[in-house]
Every structure is written in C-alpha cells, then in structure tokens.
Amino acid sequence: MPSEKAQDDDSDDDDESDDDSESEESKQQQQENEDEDDREDESEDDEDVDDESIDTTTCFTEHFGGELATTAVLEPLKKAKTLRRLRPFRPVKPLKSDGELSVFADTPLTTFEQQFFKHDDDDDDDSSSSSNEESDSDADEEQRKKARKLRKMKNKAKMRVNLVDAQVRDKLIKQWVTIHPQCMSAGANSDSGTSRKRKHPSSSSSSPSSSSTTTTSGEADAFRSAAMHDPVQNVLFPAMQAYRDVLFAHRTWKNAAAVTKAYALHALDHVLKTRDLVLRHNAKLSRRAREAQDGDLQPTTATAAAADYHDQGFTRPRVLIVAPFRNSAYRIIKVLLRLLPERQRQQVLNRQRFEKEFGVDADHPGVKPEKPSDYKMLFDGNTDDMFRIGISLAPKSVKLFAKFTSSDVIVASPLGLRTIVGAEGEAEREFDFLSSIEVLIMDQTDVFSMQNWAHVLTFMDVMNRLPTSVADTDFSRVRPWYLDGMAKFFRQTIVISGHSSIDINALFNKQCLNYAGRLKIRPVYDGQLRRVVTAVRQIFQRVPECKLSDLGDVRYEFFVNEIFPKIRATHDGGTLIFIPSYFDYVRVRNYFKRKHVSVVLCSEYSSNSEISRSRSNFFHGRHKFMLVTERFHFFKRYNIRGIKNLVFYAMPDNARFYTEYVNAAPSGSTCLSLFHKHDAFQLERVVGTARSAKMLGASAKETYMFA
Numbered sequence: 001m002p003s004e005k006a007q008d009d010d011s012d013d014d015d016e017s018d019d020d021s022e023s024e025e026s027k028q029q030q031q032e033n034e035d036e037d038d039r040e041d042e043s044e045d046d047e048d049v050d051d052e053s054i055d056t057t058t059c060f061t062e063h064f065g066g067e068l069a070t071t072a073v074l075e076p077l078k079k080a081k082t083l084r085r086l087r088p089f090r091p092v093k094p095l096k097s098d099g100e101l102s103v104f105a106d107t108p109l110t111t112f113e114q115q116f117f118k119h120d121d122d123d124d125d126d127s128s129s130s131s132n133e134e135s136d137s138d139a140d141e142e143q144r145k146k147a148r149k150l151r152k153m154k155n156k157a158k159m160r161v162n163l164v165d166a167q168v169r170d171k172l173i174k175q176w177v178t179i180h181p182q183c184m185s186a187g188a189n190s191d192s193g194t195s196r197k198r199k200h201p202s203s204s205s206s207s208p209s210s211s212s213t214t215t216t217s218g219e220a221d222a223f224r225s226a227a228m229h230d231p232v233q234n235v236l237f238p239a240m241q242a243y244r245d246v247l248f249a250h251r252t253w254k255n256a257a258a259v260t261k262a263y264a265l266h267a268l269d270h271v272l273k274t275r276d277l278v279l280r281h282n283a284k285l286s287r288r289a290r291e292a293q294d295g296d297l298q299p300t301t302a303t304a305a306a307a308d309y310h311d312q313g314f315t316r317p318r319v320l321i322v323a324p325f326r327n328s329a330y331r332i333i334k335v336l337l338r339l340l341p342e343r344q345r346q347q348v349l350n351r352q353r354f355e356k357e358f359g360v361d362a363d364h365p366g367v368k369p370e371k372p373s374d375y376k377m378l379f380d381g382n383t384d385d386m387f388r389i390g391i392s393l394a395p396k397s398v399k400l401f402a403k404f405t406s407s408d409v410i411v412a413s414p415l416g417l418r419t420i421v422g423a424e425g426e427a428e429r430e431f432d433f434l435s436s437i438e439v440l441i442m443d444q445t446d447v448f449s450m451q452n453w454a455h456v457l458t459f460m461d462v463m464n465r466l467p468t469s470v471a472d473t474d475f476s477r478v479r480p481w482y483l484d485g486m487a488k489f490f491r492q493t494i495v496i497s498g499h500s501s502i503d504i505n506a507l508f509n510k511q512c513l514n515y516a517g518r519l520k521i522r523p524v525y526d527g528q529l530r531r532v533v534t535a536v537r538q539i540f541q542r543v544p545e546c547k548l549s550d551l552g553d554v555r556y557e558f559f560v561n562e563i564f565p566k567i568r569a570t571h572d573g574g575t576l577i578f579i580p581s582y583f584d585y586v587r588v589r590n591y592f593k594r595k596h597v598s599v600v601l602c603s604e605y606s607s608n609s610e611i612s613r614s615r616s617n618f619f620h621g622r623h624k625f626m627l628v629t630e631r632f633h634f635f636k637r638y639n640i641r642g643i644k645n646l647v648f649y650a651m652p653d654n655a656r657f658y659t660e661y662v663n664a665a666p667s668g669s670t671c672l673s674l675f676h677k678h679d680a681f682q683l684e685r686v687v688g689t690a691r692s693a694k695m696l697g698a699s700a701k702e703t704y705m706f707a
Contacts, residue, residue, distance in 0.1 A: 092117045092519075101235060101250065102524055107517025110242050117238075230258040239519045240266040245493045245512035249500040249522040251444065253377040263441050263494055264335045267319045270439050271393060271408045274311070274318055279395075281309040281477075312477045313436025313487070314467045317390070319409045320437045322417070322456075324447040327381030329389065329411045330358040332443070333400070336391070336409070340398065347397040354389075354400045358382055374656065375637050378447070385451060388412035388420065404433040405471070414448055414455035421459050432467035434459070436482060438491055445497040445504055449653065450634050453503055460511050464488040489513050500681045501653055527688030528659045529706055535667040536646075540687070540695065540704040543676040551678055556587055559649065559674070567647065567672075568597075573624035574644030578661060580630040580652055588649065589627060598623045604631040611636070618642050633657055640664060648673040651682035658686050 092103040109117055232255045239246045240263060251259055323329045333354070337345050360381050367376045390407030392399040404410060410433070422429035440463065442448070448456050464487040475483075481490055493512040497504055500522055512518060529538065541563070546554040567575060579585040585603060592599045600614035600623045618626045619642035626640070630652050643665045651673060652658055662671050675683050677696050684692040687706075695704060 102520075102522050103235065104520045105244075105517060106519075107244075230255065233258050233262045235521060237262045237266065239521070240492075240494060241269075243492050243514070243516050245495075245508070245514040245516075245518040247495045247497070247500075247504070247508045247512075247518070247520045247522075249497045249504070249520070251446075251496050251498045253374045256377065259496055260332060260335050260443070261339075263321075263443070263496065264332065264339055266494075267321065267409065267439055267441060268336060268339055271319055274438075275393060275408065277311050281311055285309065309477050310479045312474065312479070313438075313482050314470055314473055314478060315405060315433050315436045317404060317407050317410050317433050317437060319439045320434065320441070321409065321411045322414060322440075322442045322448075322459075323411065324385060324413060324444050324451060325378075325382065326358045326384045326387050326413075327360075327379075328444060329387060329413070330381065332411060333358070333389070333391070337398065340393075343396055344393070345398060349397060349399040350401045358387070358389075371637055372656070372660075378444075385413050386415050386419070388416035407433075414451065414459065417459040418455040421462055423458055431459075431462040431465065432469065434463050435465055435467045436487065437463060439494070440491060441494045441496070443496045445495050446499055446501065446653070449501065449503055450631055456507070460507065463511075464491055489515050492516075499653065499655075499685060502678070502681065505681075525655075525685050525689045527691060528655045528686050529688070531659045532662050534663055534665060534669075535707065536662050536665050536669050536671050538662065538671045538673070538706040540673050540675055540683075540706075542700070542702045543674050545677070548678050551676060552581075552584065555650065555674065555676070556584065559588070560591055563647070563672070563674070567645075571624075571645050573621055574618075574642055575624060575647060576618075576626045576628065576640060576643050576645075576661070577647045577649060578628055578630070578633075578652065578657075579649040581650065582629055582631065584649060585627060585629050592625070592627070597625060599625040599627060602626065602628045602632050604629060604635060606632070611638070615640065630654070630657065633660075643669070645669050646671040651675050651679045651686060653682060655682070655685035 090105055092105045092109070103117065105117075232250070236246070236248055236259065248259070321329075321332060323332060337348065364381075367380045371379075389400060389411050390402040390404050391409040391411065392402035392406055393408045421431045421434070442456075445456075466485055481487055492514055493508075495504065495508055495512075508518070508520075532538070543551075543555050543558050577588070579588060582603065589599075589601060600618050602611055602614050606614070614623075614626065615638065617623045618640070621642070628640070634654070634657075640661075641664075643661070646661055646665055646669070648658070648671070658673075665671065673686075675695075680692065680696055683695065686692075687695065694700065
C-alpha cells in the first residue's frame with residue numbers, strides 16, 4: 001500500500017496545470033519507449049519469462065492513476081492470481097529460532113518481518129556486490145558498463161516474475177486507494193515502538209478525517225507488546241501479524257500450547273481493533289446525527305459522513321477457528337478467555353453450559369497410560385467431532401453460544417460446518433455467516449484428513465461468497481471489496497498442521513489467495529530410522545513412474561504382480577500389511593478374498609469384537625496375513641502382537657506409525673516399504689530430508705536397504 005506521502009503527492013499531481021500534465025505524459029511515453037528497448041535487448045536472457053506477467057503490468061500501467069470503475073479491477077486481479085502460481089517461494093531464515101525450521105516466502109518481507117527473518121541469499125548478495133565493486137574500480141569505463149549491463153540482465157532474468165507480481169499487487173492496492181480513498185488508510189506500515197508492522201485493510205481507519213495510522217485499543221496494544229518467549233512463537237507470530245497466509249507444518253504435542261497462544265493472541269488483536277473501529281465510527285455518527293437534529297449541522301453533511309465510514313462486512317463474524325474435537329475447542333476458548341482484559345472476562349455468559357458440553361466429568365476414565373504422548377494430548381477429554389459455537393465480545397462481557405449473526409469469533413469442527421453449510425444441490429444451505437470472515441485459522445489440519453477431508457473442501461468452497469440474503473446490513477458501511485466479491489483476496493488463512501501432505505499443500509496453494517503473500521514454515525526432518533531399536537532389515541522399493549492420477553492403479557498392479565507373490569512364497573505367516581488409504585485397503589481386501597488368502601482385517605469401520613478376534617487369530621498364527629489401515633491405528637493405537645514381517649503398501653502420513661510398527665517386529669525380520677515420487681512428504685519424514693532428496697533424485701536407485 002502506498003504511504004501517506006505518496007497519497008499526498010498523487011493528490012498534488014491531480015491539481016497541476018495542463019502543461020505540466022502534457023510534459024509528464026511525454027516523459028512517461030519516453031520512459032516506456034526506453035523500457036521497451038531494454039526488453040528487446042534482453043530478450044535472449046529472458047526467454048523463460050512468462051509473457052502474461054508483462055501484459056498484466058501493462059494493463060495496470062494503462063489504468064493506473066485514472067478514473068476506473070471497481071468492476072474493472074477484477075480482471076487484472078485474476079491475472080494476479082495466475083501470477084501467484086508462477087511466483088516461487090524464496091527461502092527465509094528465522095533469526096530467533098533454536099530449532100531447525102525451513103521457512104519460505106513468496107513475497108518480499110515487510111519491515112516488521114525483517115526483524116525476525118532474513119533471506120538466505122542476503123549474505124551472498126552482499127559479498128558478490130562488494131567483489132563486483134572492487135573489480136569495477138580497476139576496470140576501464142567500457143568494461144564497467146558491460147559488467148553493469150550483464151548484472152542487470154541476469155537479475156531481471158532471475159527475478160522478473162517476483163518483481164512483476166509485486167508490482168501487480170502493489171498497484172492493485174494503490175488502485176483501490178485511488179478509487180476508494182475513504183476505505184483504506186494511506187500508510188502501509190505503522191510505527192509501533194521500534195518495529196513497523198503491515199496493517200490489514202480491515203483494521204485501517206476508513207474516515208478521511210482520521211490519521212493514516214490506526215489507533216489501536218489499549219488492550220490490543222498490550223497483547224501485541226506481550227513478549228513471545230517460545231522460539232516457535234518468535235517465528236509464527238510475526239508472520240501472522242504481517243497478515244500473510246501462513247502454513248505452519250510443525251505442530252507437536254510439545255509446542256501445541258505455544259502455537260495456540262500465538263494465533264489466539266493474533267485473533268483477539270484483530271477482533272478488538274475492528275470492534276473499536278466500529279464503535280468509534282458509531283459514536284461519531286451518533287454525534288453528527290444529534291448535531292444535524294439540533295440544527296448545528298446540515299443533514300446532507302451527516303449523510304455524507306455515514307457513507308465515508310466503510311468498516312464492516314455483510315455479517316459480523318470476522319474470525320473462524322476450525323478444530324477437530326471438542327477438547328481442542330475447549331482449550332482454544334480457554335486460552336481466548338485468559339488473554340482477554342480482566343474487566344472483559346469477569347462476566348462470561350453461558351459458562352456452565354460450555355463446561356458441560358465441551359468439558360468432561362470428574363469420573364471420566366481418560367486415556368490409558370500406556371498410550372503414546374501424542375495420543376494422550378489428542379484424545380484426552382471430549383472427542384466429539386460435531387460442534388460449533390459462536391463467541392460475542394462486548395466491552396465488559398463475553399457471551400458464549402451466541403448466534404452466528406451476532407458473533408465475533410466462531411469455533412467449529414469441519415463436520416459441524418458441513419451440517420449447516422450443506423453441499424451443492426441440497427435444498428437447505430446456510431453459509432451467509434462465512435461471507436465476511438477476515439481471519440481463518442485451521443488448527444490440527446492433519447487430523448482433518450483422518451476424519452473426512454471432503455468436509456474441509458466443502459466449507460472452503462463457500463468461504464467469502466456473496467450472501468444469499470442480508471438482514472440488518474448497513475450497505476453504506478460495507479467495504480467495497482465485499483460488494484465486488486473480492487473478499488477472498490483480503491482474507492488471511494492460517495493453517496496449523498503436524499506435517500505437510502498433498503491435500504494440505506493443494507489447499508494452501510489454491511484456496512489461500514491473500515494479496516499480502518504466503519509463508520510456509522516446515523521443519524528439517526532427520527527421519528525415523530534412527531529411532532528403530534530392533535535389528536530389522538528396512539527395504540524401500542520404488543513404484544514404477546506414473547502420473548498422480550494413475551498412481552492408485554499402478555501401485556496396486558505392482559503390488560499384486562511383483563510384491564505379493566514373493567511375499568506369499570517366502571514368508572510363513574505373521575505378515576502385517578499397512579495400507580494408509582481405505583480405498584486401497586478395499587482393493588487389496590477384495591483381491592485376497594478372490595485368491596482365498598488367509599487374512600484378518602482391521603479398519604476404522606471394524607467393531608471392537610471383530611478387532612479383538614482378528615488380533616487373537618493373527619497372534620496365534622491361525623491367519624498368515626493381517627490388513628490394517630492408517631485410520632485404524634490413528635484412532636485405536638493398539639499394540640499388534642505376532643508380527644514377523646511388515647509391508648507398507650504406501651508410506652504413512654504420520655511418521656511415528658512407521659517406528660511403532662517396526663519396533664513391534666522381532667530382530668531379524670524384514671520391513672518392505674513401497675514409495676513413489678508423489679510420496680515425497682511422507683518419505684521425507686521417515687528417512688529424513690537429505691536422504692529423501694537422494695532417493696527421489698534423477699539418478700536414484702530402485703531399491704534401498706537400511707539395517
């Protein structure tokens with residue numbers, strides 16, 4: 001966004017004489033001709049640059065600074081969306097993190113973020129520039145010109161996509177300021193002590209008489225100034241406050257509390273700022289209405305003032321937090337209440353109902369002590385996955401179980417949203433309350449894939465849609481990007497997950513379109529192989545190359561034709577086959593039935609009696625093979641006895657499952673794992689980041705063995 005000085009310069013340029021404008025146009029035309037000549041000279045070095053990016057910049061150059069209808073911004077914005085896919089992620093190094101985290105950003109860092117991150121290639125650029133200066137000092141003038149031109153051509157060829165997309169994004173925001181100067185603040189950054197922070201458009205003052213920086217409430221200032229002592233918070237919180245789309249793929253049971261506090265702090269900061277903005281504007285409008293009624297102010301002036309305050313959406317909910325179970329929502333809401341000011345959390349309405357529906361009784365059995373620590377953290381408490389609750393914040397009270405239309409924060413599960421949002425073709429659907437969501441937080445996203453990922457895609461498809469019906473909406477105060485259907489480009493999406501996957505990565509790349517950019521934070525894995533304590537031969541077999549759409553068929557044919565006949569001929573029972581996908585599990589199960597294979601079955605749909613009977617038959621050797629799914633192990637986490645050999649039909653999403661099953665096998669047994677290049681995320685977590693890169697490289701072998 002342009003600064004206040006830039007906006008003043010724009011207004012001064014509009015007041016210049018005709019002669020000055022003509023001279024300015026001639027200079028601009030001359031500059032465009034020079035740029036065109038430069039592009040022709042550098043065409044050989046820029047053959048790999050997408051022409052669509054240059055067309056997009058030209059489109060903005062033609063319309064920039066003029067009178068433009070709001071609908072004309074939509075087409076360039078679609079091109080900017082296309083550029084988002086072309087823009088590569090640049091590595092960023094956290095300055096205050098003790099752990100090994102790989103951070104990647106697709107847009108330049110803000111001044112606020114530069115205090116916590118730096119680009120990995122900054123040091124190289126500094127050293128290269130200093131060396132170039134020394135060489136130029138010894139060269140003659142002609143050689144210096146050639147060297148400068150060569151460096152310029154290389155930099156343009158390397159960074160053209162990033163530069164063009166940054167211009168598109170910056171000019172898009174500046175275009176909005178030109179069209180609607182009353183809707184957005186002139187300053188992109190606001191001073192806050194020694195740091196500078198990018199502001200989200202929803203938190204900017206929309207009054208032309210107000211200053212360029214947003215006046216934040218006292219409690220919000222206290223929240224933002226609260227010290228973040230955890231290394232993960234030092235990485236995560238600055239990225240959130242920059243209002244980027246953030247994918248954090250390193251949530252563990254150890255840092256879960258710190259991560260929850262970080263995004264809860266950010267959510268409350270956003271809600272309090274926007275609430276205070278609306279309350280201040282309401283007070284000003286009430287005062288002007290009284291002055292107009294008393295005759296001190298003209299009625300037309302009061303009406304015009306009301307039209308200047310664009311500070312709302314179609315509906316009141318601004319923050320949506322999605323969690324898998326009620327126990328997760330219970331902890332999140334508890335953190336939100338603790339972070340509120342003392343005067344605001346003294347009166348919490350419906351607290352007893354909240355404790356009854358989301359808490360547990362004193363005589364609750366809890367999780368068995370022999371279960372792993374991550375299982376205890378996830379399933380300890382109320383594990384109902386069907387819930388939704390609205391939270392309304394008032395100056396001196398908090399109301400739980402508020403109606404969605406009067407809520408500021410909504411906490412719900414994917415299934416809870418699916419039941420009210422509905423699907424395409426259903427008669428009764430209600431998704432208007434999602435039309436004005438400004439901050440979307442999805443916690444424990446990896447657990448959603450163990451429930452039903454289709455529910456996530458369902459509510460994401462209707463996020464920030466235009467409402468089908470409106471009630472009690474003051475359209476004179478609705479922000480223009482809501483009216484134009486552009487709210488999804490101003491929504492911040494924060495995805496918190498224990499690991500990355502194809503589904504999560506696709507969701508982040510396709511559904512997160514924030515103009516401020518995106519940030520991916522993921523760990524550097526050392527693998528699970530060193531956590532195997534038994535002497536088991538671990539063999540990794542590559543599946544033949546194929547497209548992602550054909551991977552299921554190719555893997556199945558490779559298993560039934562190449563792998564299973566050898567296993568059946570060499571192994572004398574006690575073979576457990578781990579299958580992550582239930583659809584692959586059904587195909588292999590049906591194949592075993594056709595071939596009359598002695599097998600027992602354990603899936604997420606098996607009853608407790610069937611599971612007990614299958615485990616007993618497999619342990620005593622009555623059946624030679626056992627099929628289990630990843631969801632079965634995720635929800636039950638049984639210790640399977642009688643394992644002599646292991647086969648991983650595909651790499652598990654949770655790398656701990658690999659270690660748990662391999663350690664259950666005796667020494668001298670064999671573990672065979674099938675992998676493909678599309679299993680890169682899963683393979684990286686099992687064998688490590690460095691080793692997986694070698695195994696998936698161009699010169700990689702077909703089989704690897706670790707002992």
